[in-house]
Amino acid sequence: MESGASRVDDNTEVRDIDMRSEEEPKYQTPPTSDLLGLLLKNRRPTGAVNEVWPDLYIGDAATAQDKSLLGNLGITHVLNAADGPRHIDTGPRFYKDTRVLYHGVEASDCKDFDLSPFFAAAADFIHGALSQKGKVLVHCARGISRSATLVLAYLMIREGLTLVEAVEVVCRCRNILPNVGFLEQLCRLDSALALQRRT
Secondary structure, three states, X not given: OOOOOOOOOHHHHHHHHHHHHHHOOOOOOOOHHHHHHHHHOOOOOOOOXXXXXXXXXXXXXXXXXXXXXXXXXXXXXXXXXXXXXXXXXXXXXXXXXXXXXXXXXXXOOOOOOOOHHHHHHHHHHHHHHHHOOOOEEEEOOOOOOHHHHHHHHHHHHOOOOOHHHHHHHHHOOOOOOOOHHHHHHHHHHHHHHHHHHHO
């Protein structure tokens, strides 16, 4: 045995690792005030459309309605988080002369609107597109609240990120600011997913 080296049997090593993992603090969903601080930190100018995850873009209504720009970006799928006649009424008919596949969510950007029932379907749409090597634009009017909320939900549901990690990833590329109601819904999703991971 080399001088100064100490032997540890395999069982002791395993016990030490187990004890360390039990001591690690469990992830806690932050309060919305902390999330707002994170969202407002290090803001810099961002354009009308930004790639926030590989082949996943957040943009505004003008981007979604510019078919030549979508073609230049290679967008194959559009998720409109402000669908409907009272919002941005594009729909599949608007894209019929392109190869773009469309998914619409008729949401209002107000804190009392419950966007959470749309989280799973939106995440499935994005995941399906990306797994087919597609490129997805998620948009609303300004690409700040509704669309950002659906992208954060996707990153949490399908990519396994915590809400804090998802916010940090997206904010590296784009300024976003979901309304307080949407942040509360994302916090509930975050807590539910954290509980699932523990059980």
